Amino acid sequence: MTTLKRADARKNIESIMDAATTCLARDPDVSVAEIAKVAGVGRVTLYGHFESRAALVTQVVERxxxxxxxxxxxxxxxxxxxxxxxxxxxxxxxxxxxxxxxxxxxxxxxxxxxxxxxxxxxxxxxxxxxxxxxxxxxxxxxxxxxxxxxxxxxxxxxxxxxxxxxxxxxxxxxxxxxxxxxxxxxxxxxxxx
Amino acid sequence: MTTLKRADARKNIESIMDAATTCLARDPDVSVAEIAKVAGVGRVTLYGHFESRAALVTQVVERxxxxxxxxxxxxxxxxxxxxxxxxxxxxxxxxxxxxxxxxxxxxxxxxxxxxxxxxxxxxxxxxxxxxxxxxxxxxxxxxxxxxxxxxxxxxxxxxxxxxxxxxxxxxxxxxxxxxxxxxxxxxxxxxxx
Missing domain, CATH: 1.10.357 (Tetracycline Repressor; domain 2)
Incomplete structure (x- = not known):
């Protein structure tokens, strides 16, 4: 992976985790589709970084x-x-x-x-x-x-x-x-x- | 329905509701099968009096x-x-x-x-x-x-x-x-x- 691609990936991960934090703090049942939308990424990109909704929630909570x-x-x-x-x-x-x-x-x-x-x-x-x-x-x-x-x-x-x-x-x-x-x-x- | 049958039905309903109260107070996720067992009735009898688990829970809670x-x-x-x-x-x-x-x-x-x-x-x-x-x-x-x-x-x-x-x-x-x-x-x- 190039340095640029790595920086993009990092940026996407951060956007997804920020969006998930905001969305989950409002509604614990929010969908992955809604989180991806707020993060400005596609669902495929999201699932490329987090294998499941539970994995995303766990990382957001740990942070x-x-x-x-x-x-x-x-x-x-x-x-x-x-x-x-x-x-x-x-x-x-x-x-x-x-x-x-x-x-x-x-x-x-x-x-x-x-x-x-x-x-x-x-x-x-x-x-x-x-x-x-x-x-x-x-x-x-x-x-x-x-x-x-x-x-x-x-x-x-x-x-x-x-x-x-x-x-x-x-x-x-x-x-x-x-x-x-x-x-x-x-x-x-x-x-x- | 004969008077005797009605008395039996009332007794069963009471046993089921008492059992459900005891079981649910210990474990909110308890199964209908477990409640029927504790009440000493079959599942068919239970469902004859309460159309669903939710209906039973609602009546128990209301009581x-x-x-x-x-x-x-x-x-x-x-x-x-x-x-x-x-x-x-x-x-x-x-x-x-x-x-x-x-x-x-x-x-x-x-x-x-x-x-x-x-x-x-x-x-x-x-x-x-x-x-x-x-x-x-x-x-x-x-x-x-x-x-x-x-x-x-x-x-x-x-x-x-x-x-x-x-x-x-x-x-x-x-x-x-x-x-x-x-x-x-x-x-x-x-x-x-």
Missing amino acids: AIRHSDEQLGAIDLDGDPRTALSRLLEASWQLTQQYGALIVAAEQSMPHEQFQAVHLGLLDRWKPLMERGRRDGSFRDDQPLEWQLTLLQSVLHAASGAVYRGEIKASEAGGLVDGTVQAALTAPGSTRG | AIRHSDEQLGAIDLDGDPRTALSRLLEASWQLTQQYGALIVAAEQSMPHEQFQAVHLGLLDRWKPLMERGRRDGSFRDDQPLEWQLTLLQSVLHAASGAVYRGEIKASEAGGLVDGTVQAALTAPGSTRG
């Missing part, structure tokens, strides 16, 4: 997970645990919004164990901060840590669903997520500022 | 919704809103546990609008209590009511998932749901007992 992991990894988790939690929640909410229904597409196309493994990898980012905050009294420790991690994830998904259904505005969702999680991590009888 | 609605309707929602909320959460958690994966089966088999309509009917039970608690200062009112209703539902589902995955014990889940929701409904800076 989104890598990107999410980089974004979350760049966040300063030092200092006051409550403030650090707000930073982490804000970034997580942005990623939840950006990738939206991609998570649904992933659950449909990837083997369950594989999806759980990469998704749980992201949750690991929360663990040291939650542990530190529980130790220094910033967060309640009368509930299991596992439950609190599940709750964080569940509030983010609830917000995503509520925005999708038009119950809350996308612009207010980040604040609601933060306000809800911060309150849920406060033990009864204690006060926070 | 579960009616039962849930009766259970929730029997709860005393007067007096201190926080205590009333605990009663409502406890009953809702019991129903969530009892019917488990039935909700997943319902989403797969019933038209989306029909499912939403019956499910939202149950959520209406929460609304007057939440409104009263927001008015008298028992619950925070710095977040939209719609969001708080979504959150209640989402915490119940999170607990159900966490029990299923073995992250928390079924016996502690009710307390975690109550403790989490009560905290989430407390505004920052305020204290509750």
